Amino acid sequence: MEGTLFNLFASLAVLSALLVVVNPLSRNPVTSAMFLVTTMISISGLFVLLGAYFLAAVQILVYAGAVMVLFLFVIMLLDIQETARRKLNLVSLAMGLLAVGALFLVYKSSIKTTYGDQTQHQEAAADSALVEAVPAKVVGSTQALGQALFSGEKGFILPFEIISVLLLVAMVGVILLSRKEQS
Amino acid sequence: MLAVTTDPSQDWLLTLFKVVCVFAVVMPMVAYSVVAERRISAWIQDRIGPNRVGIPFTNIKLLGLGQPLADGLKALVKEDFTPAHVMKVFYWMAPAIAMVPSFVVLAVVPFGSRLGEQKMVIADLDVGILFTFGVVSLGVYGIVLDGYASNSKYPFLGGIRSGAQMISYEIAMGLAVVPVFMLVGKLNLGAVIEYQADGAWLLFKQPLAFAIFLIAIFAETNRLPFDLAESETELVAGYNTEYSSMRFALFFMGEYAAMIAGSALMVVLFCGGWTLPLGDYFNMPAESLGQGLVHIAVFLAKIAVFLGLMIWVRWMLPRFRYDQLMNIGWKRFLPLSLANIILTAIVLWVLNS
Numbered sequence: 361m362e363g364t365l366f367n368l369f370a371s372l373a374v375l376s377a378l379l380v381v382v383n384p385l386s387r388n389p390v391t392s393a394m395f396l397v398t399t400m401i402s403i404s405g406l407f408v409l410l411g412a413y414f415l416a417a418v419q420i421l422v423y424a425g426a427v428m429v430l431f432l433f434v435i436m437l438l439d440i441q442e443t444a445r446r447k448l449n450l451v452s453l454a455m456g457l458l459a460v461g462a463l464f465l466v467y468k469s470s471i472k473t474t475y476g477d478q479t480q481h482q483e484a485a486a487d488s489a490l491v492e493a494v495p496a497k498v499v500g501s502t503q504a505l506g507q508a509l510f511s512g513e514k515g516f517i518l519p520f521e522i523i524s525v526l527l528l529v530a531m532v533g534v535i536l537l538s539r540k541e542q543s
Numbered sequence: 544m545l546a547v548t549t550d551p552s553q554d555w556l557l558t559l560f561k562v563v564c565v566f567a568v569v570m571p572m573v574a575y576s577v578v579a580e581r582r583i584s585a586w587i588q589d590r591i592g593p594n595r596v597g598i599p600f601t602n603i604k605l606l607g608l609g610q611p612l613a614d615g616l617k618a619l620v621k622e623d624f625t626p627a628h629v630m631k632v633f634y635w636m637a638p639a640i641a642m643v644p645s646f647v648v649l650a651v652v653p654f655g656s657r658l659g660e661q662k663m664v665i666a667d668l669d670v671g672i673l674f675t676f677g678v679v680s681l682g683v684y685g686i687v688l689d690g691y692a693s694n695s696k697y698p699f700l701g702g703i704r705s706g707a708q709m710i711s712y713e714i715a716m717g718l719a720v721v722p723v724f725m726l727v728g729k730l731n732l733g734a735v736i737e738y739q740a741d742g743a744w745l746l747f748k749q750p751l752a753f754a755i756f757l758i759a760i761f762a763e764t765n766r767l768p769f770d771l772a773e774s775e776t777e778l779v780a781g782y783n784t785e786y787s788s789m790r791f792a793l794f795f796m797g798e799y800a801a802m803i804a805g806s807a808l809m810v811v812l813f814c815g816g817w818t819l820p821l822g823d824y825f826n827m828p829a830e831s832l833g834q835g836l837v838h839i840a841v842f843l844a845k846i847a848v849f850l851g852l853m854i855w856v857r858w859m860l861p862r863f864r865y866d867q868l869m870n871i872g873w874k875r876f877l878p879l880s881l882a883n884i885i886l887t888a889i890v891l892w893v894l895n896s
Contacts, residue, residue: 390691397684417673425680429687429706436691436703502670502730
C-alpha cells in the first residue's frame with residue numbers, strides 16, 4: 361500500500377513538474393502555475409508517507425495555498441502573454457542534464473553517509489527501503505519538531521532565529537522599495 | 544494506509560461508510576440552508592418568500608420545503624451555455640475546485656462522540672487544524688481561476704478581489720486560533736473538544752479570538768458584509784457572471800458548503816463541539832447508540848445556530864468598501880490577534896510559574 365502510494369505521488373510530482381516547463385499542449389503561464397500547484401500537493405503526499413504530517417500540512421498551507429496564489433496574481437495582473445515555443449538548444453539541454461545528474465549524485469551520497477549501513481543492506485529493495493529507513497514518529501510529530509526547533513542545546517534555535525531575521529529584513533526591504541516618496 | 548487513525552480497528556470500509564454518511568447529511572443541509580436563506584430574507588424584508596412548493600404532483604405544500612427539488616431541477620434542465628471567449632478547461636474546472644475544499648474540510652471535524660466503537664470523525668488527524676487551513680487556502684483557486692478563465696472584466700475583478708481578500712483574512716484567521724491551541728496544547732480537533740467539556744467553552748476564555756475568527760469566516764466564505772467578489776451593484780454578478788445552469792449552481796452550493804464547514808469549525812473550536820454543559824450524559828463519550836445520536840444532533844443544532852447567524856447578518860448589514868475590508872484585515876485584526884497571542888502567553892506563563 362505505502363509503496364503504491366509512494367509511486368503514485370512520486371510519479372505525479374515528476375510528471376506535473378515536467379508539465380510546468382515542457383507542456384506540449386499549452387504555453388499559458390497560468391497552466392504552468394497550476395501544474396506547479398499539483399507538484400506541491402504531490403510532494404506533501406510524500407511527506408505524509410514519511411510520517412511528517414506537520415510538514416505536509418504546512419507545505420499545502422504555505423506553498424500551494426499562499427505562494428502559488430500570489431504567483432497567479434502576478435501572472436494575471438502583469439498580463440503575461442503566452443510565450444512563443446523555443447527551439448531546443450543542445451548546449452543548454454546538455455548543461456541541464458549535467459546539473460541534474462550532479463545534484464542526483466550529491467543527494468545519493470548524502471543519503472548514503474546519513475543512513476549508510478541500513479541502505480547498503482537494503483539496496484536491493486531500493487526505493488521503499490529509503491522510506492522505511494527514516495524513523496517516522498520521531499521526525500514527524502509536531503511536538504518533536506517544535507522542541508527541536510526551539511531548544512538551545514541540541515536544537516536549532518540559532519539558525520531558526522537567523523532565518524526569521526532574514527525574512528524580516530526581506531519584508532522591510534519590500535516595504536521600503538514599494539513606498540511612495542512623500543513630497 | 545495514510546496512518547491517520549490512532550485506532551487500528553478502524554478499517555477503510557468503515558471510513559468509506561462515514562464519508563458517504565457525512566455527504567448524505569451535508570448535501571441536504573446545503574439545500575435547506577438555501578431555503579432558510581430565502582425564507583429568512585423574505586421575513587426580514589417583510590415579504591413572504593418561497594412557500595408554495597411541496598411534494599411534487601400533490602397539493603401538499605409543507606411550508607415550501609420542496610423548494611430545493613424545484614431549484615435543482617431548474618439548474619439541471621437549463622441550457623449549459625459556454626461562452627465562446629472563455630478558456631474552456633479552466634472554465635469547466637473552476638466550479639468543482641471552488642466546491643471540493645469545503646467538503647474536504649469536514650473530513651477532520653469530529654461531528655459526534657462515538658457510535659458503538661467508532662469515533663465520529665472521518666480522519667482523526669494530529670495536525671487537524673493545520674490541515675483545515677491548508678485545504679481552506681486551496682479554495683481560493685476556484686474563484687481566481689474562474690475570474691481568469693471567464694476572460695471578461697467583471698469576473699476578473701471579482702476573482703482578483705476574492706483572492707486578495709481570502710489571503711488577507713486567512714492570516715488573521717490563522718493567528719486568531721493560535722491562543723486556542725496554546726491553551727489546549729494539541730492541534731487535534733478532538734482534543735480541543737475534550738478540553739471544552741463541562742462548559743469551559745473557549746468562546747468565554749478567548750472572546751477576542753472568537754470574534755476575529757467569526758468575522759474572518761464571513762470574509763472567507765465571501766458572504767455579506769464582505770461579498771466583494773460578487774457585489775451585484777458594481778460587478779453585475781462578480782465571479783459567476785459568465786456561468787449558467789448547473790455550473791452556476793455548483794458555485795452556489797460551494798458557498799453554502801463553505802458556510803457549513805466554517806460553522807462546524809467555529810462550533811468545534813469555540814463552542815464545545817458535541818458537548819453541552821448539562822452533566823455527564825452530554826459531556827462524556829457516548830456508551831449507547833442513542834447517546835451517540837444525541838451528541839450528533841447537538842452538534843448539528845449548534846451548526847444550525849451559526850448558519851442562522853450568518854444568514855441574518857447577510858440581510859442586516861450593508862457591504863464594506865474594498866479599502867475598508869483591507870484596512871480591517873491588516874490594520875485591525877492582525878495586530879489584535881498578535882496582541883492576543885502575547886497576552887495569552889503571558890497569562891499562561893504567570894499561571895504556570
